[in-house]
Amino acid sequence: MSAISKRGSLAFLILATSASAVLAQATASPMIPPSWAQGRVEGSTSNLAPHPPGMSALPGAEIPLSKIKLPKGFEIALWAEGMPNAREMVIGPKGTVFASTRFVGNVYAVVEKDGKREVKIIAKGLNKPNGVVIKNGSLYVAELSRIIRYDDIENHLDNPPAPVVVFDKLPKDEAHGWKFMKLGPDGKLYFNIGSPGNIVMPPYTHAQIARVDPEKGILETVARGVRNSVGMDFHPVSKELWFTNNGRDWIDDSLPNDTLHRVSRKDMNFGFPFCHQGDLLDPEFGQGRSCAEFDPPAAKLGPHVAALGMRFYTGKMFPAEYGNNIFIAEHGSWNRSKKSGYNITRVTLDKNTKVKKLEVFAEGWLDGEKFWGRPADVQVMKDGSMLVSDDVAGAIYRISYKK
Amino acid sequence: MTFYRGAIAAALALQFIAVGPAALAADAASGKNKAQTCLACHGEGGRSVNPFVPSLAGQPPLYVYYQLLQFRDERRKNPIMSPVAVGMKDADMRDMAAYFAQEKPAPVSPASNPELVKAGEKIAQVFHCASCHMPDYSGQNHIARLAGQQRDYLALQLRGFKTGSRPDIDGTMASAAQPLSDQDIDSMAGYLSSFE
Numbered sequence: 001m002s003a004i005s006k007r008g009s010l011a012f013l014i015l016a017t018s019a020s021a022v023l024a025q026a027t028a029s030p031m032i033p034p035s036w037a038q039g040r041v042e043g044s045t046s047n048l049a050p051h052p053p054g055m056s057a058l059p060g061a062e063i064p065l066s067k068i069k070l071p072k073g074f075e076i077a078l079w080a081e082g083m084p085n086a087r088e089m090v091i092g093p094k095g096t097v098f099a100s101t102r103f104v105g106n107v108y109a110v111v112e113k114d115g116k117r118e119v120k121i122i123a124k125g126l127n128k129p130n131g132v133v134i135k136n137g138s139l140y141v142a143e144l145s146r147i148i149r150y151d152d153i154e155n156h157l158d159n160p161p162a163p164v165v166v167f168d169k170l171p172k173d174e175a176h177g178w179k180f181m182k183l184g185p186d187g188k189l190y191f192n193i194g195s196p197g198n199i200v201m202p203p204y205t206h207a208q209i210a211r212v213d214p215e216k217g218i219l220e221t222v223a224r225g226v227r228n229s230v231g232m233d234f235h236p237v238s239k240e241l242w243f244t245n246n247g248r249d250w251i252d253d254s255l256p257n258d259t260l261h262r263v264s265r266k267d268m269n270f271g272f273p274f275c276h277q278g279d280l281l282d283p284e285f286g287q288g289r290s291c292a293e294f295d296p297p298a299a300k301l302g303p304h305v306a307a308l309g310m311r312f313y314t315g316k317m318f319p320a321e322y323g324n325n326i327f328i329a330e331h332g333s334w335n336r337s338k339k340s341g342y343n344i345t346r347v348t349l350d351k352n353t354k355v356k357k358l359e360v361f362a363e364g365w366l367d368g369e370k371f372w373g374r375p376a377d378v379q380v381m382k383d384g385s386m387l388v389s390d391d392v393a394g395a396i397y398r399i400s401y402k403k
Numbered sequence: 404m405t406f407y408r409g410a411i412a413a414a415l416a417l418q419f420i421a422v423g424p425a426a427l428a429a430d431a432a433s434g435k436n437k438a439q440t441c442l443a444c445h446g447e448g449g450r451s452v453n454p455f456v457p458s459l460a461g462q463p464p465l466y467v468y469y470q471l472l473q474f475r476d477e478r479r480k481n482p483i484m485s486p487v488a489v490g491m492k493d494a495d496m497r498d499m500a501a502y503f504a505q506e507k508p509a510p511v512s513p514a515s516n517p518e519l520v521k522a523g524e525k526i527a528q529v530f531h532c533a534s535c536h537m538p539d540y541s542g543q544n545h546i547a548r549l550a551g552q553q554r555d556y557l558a559l560q561l562r563g564f565k566t567g568s569r570p571d572i573d574g575t576m577a578s579a580a581q582p583l584s585d586q587d588i589d590s591m592a593g594y595l596s597s598f599e
Contacts, residue, residue: 040531053545
């Protein structure tokens with residue numbers, strides 16, 4: 001309701017919907033159980049553990065792209081390699097493709113030169129720099145607890161300027177602290193502030209989609225009850241925000257689903273930690289509650305699939321029926337005895353508001369129960385082809401269509 | 404420990420199916436040659452006899468590879484080990500990791516303090532340490548082998564995770580170490596270093 005802190009010009013913040021607090025001080029208590037252990041069944045002897053993060057790049061020649069299956073007429077090719085842990089992508093006005101990382105602290109820039117592509121590391125040593133946005137020629141990077149900006153970046157790829165701090169009052173929790181960031185039609189930066197653990201009662205500052213006005217340094221809540229979103233985009237026609245959300249772990253192999261959401265009004269609450277996937281009360285936090293209190297998802301995507309980056313298809317290269325479809329990069333499960341996800345999923349909408357159909361568009365990263373790569377984000381190029389980042393192979397692929 | 408037997412067999416069977424990213428090519432024989440300079444500190448075959456130098460024998464190859472990346476890229480720092488990793492090539496790291504992985508771990512010396520071991524066993528259960536490190540503490544993928552590791556080294560690392568002076572890759576160990584008291588850490592180190 002009111003501003004509360006003033007530290008430097010950008011440092012005062014307002015929470016639009018409820019009482020205010022300095023987020024930096026709202027780090028969840030260290031005494032809550034460690035994230036992965038929350039919600040485990042007592043006495044369980046499961047040895048499922050989060051997969052090894054992608055830390056190095058597969059040499060291009062060893063990337064088995066021939067295993068990828070696509071619908072008829074589509075083709076996939078290696079587009080750029082040698083980028084350990086490449087995650088979210090954004091394309092600059094001059095065509096530079098920027099790729100973030102979650103674990104290795106780098107931000108990459110891929111430029112085309114004489115028909116060849118060159119990968120440059122434009123930033124190193126950042127803290128989980130998973131979110132990237134381009135606005136007015138500046139590259140905005142969301143780190144774990146702050147947003148920084150590299151001005152006029154495409155003209156300075158070989159000598160990037162020192163970053164300017166845009167906003168540094170975000171929570172410092174490691175669990176679900178890395179951010180997917182997207183520029184809104186209103187010029188604001190949209191991102192997730194995830195639940196500080198698998199299944200906990202989050203402080204009101206967490207488990208939400210938030211936005212920052214980068215000029216004024218004002219932080220607002222966009223939607224609540226969101227466990228952790230690592231992918232979002234604005235509908236090209238309605239301009240509404242759609243986002244993916246990762247469901248909790250340790251209920252079982254089939255529940256709950258990851259979900260796709262549409263933000264159609266202010267103050268929506270999608271249920272975490274009380275209700276998952278719109279119709280499943282949490283075994284612990286759901287007691288005495290009802291899913292009817294919350295806004296349901298637009299679609300269930302499958303249990304533990306780890307739905308990450310998503311984009312609307314706005315290009316002209318793919319067949320007309322792909323127009324304004326959603327593509328989702330499913331990173332693939334860890335908390336499931338049989339692996340699922342590891343694909344690019346296509347979502348067709350009805351009247352831009354409802355999900356009509358879900359289907360697998362590209363698959364083959366999973367080979368039996370082994371994976372050689374994991375899709376992390378998708379991005380539509382000017383020519384209508386689609387890039388796919390893979391944070392295990394450390395590469396970017398290009399999917400194109402020929403009649 | 405009999406309680407765990409069945410689970411160990413099941414877990415070992417699983418380990419071979421559940422490996423993460425497709426194994427990167429590595430050559431253990433050439434790794435053996437490259438690793439000769441390491442043995443002065445890490446011991447014959449990677450079986451350390453120095454309380455503050457970790458054994459590498461029997462570590463999952465991905466764990467050793469990732470730790471070398473962490474040292475080379477200056478995310479994990481140590482005045483003795485960091486200089487060794489400067490400029491190291493990815494392929495050499497993978498070869499040496501493959502070599503140490505196939506070496507037999509050092510025989511475990513019996514616990515000097517059975518009380519610590521008892522306490523450690525309990526803590527490990529409460530905090531699900533074996534869930535990631537495996538019931539026999541042999542590690543998996545990027546997760547370290549802990550069985551028979553040097554006791555003082557283990558205690559130092561756990562304190563490091565707790566305070567953040569040893570950063571971990573994905574934050575899981577930092578959060579795993581948060582609830583451990585000083586006493587818990589000593590018990591865990593005693594328990595794990597004598598684990599067979």
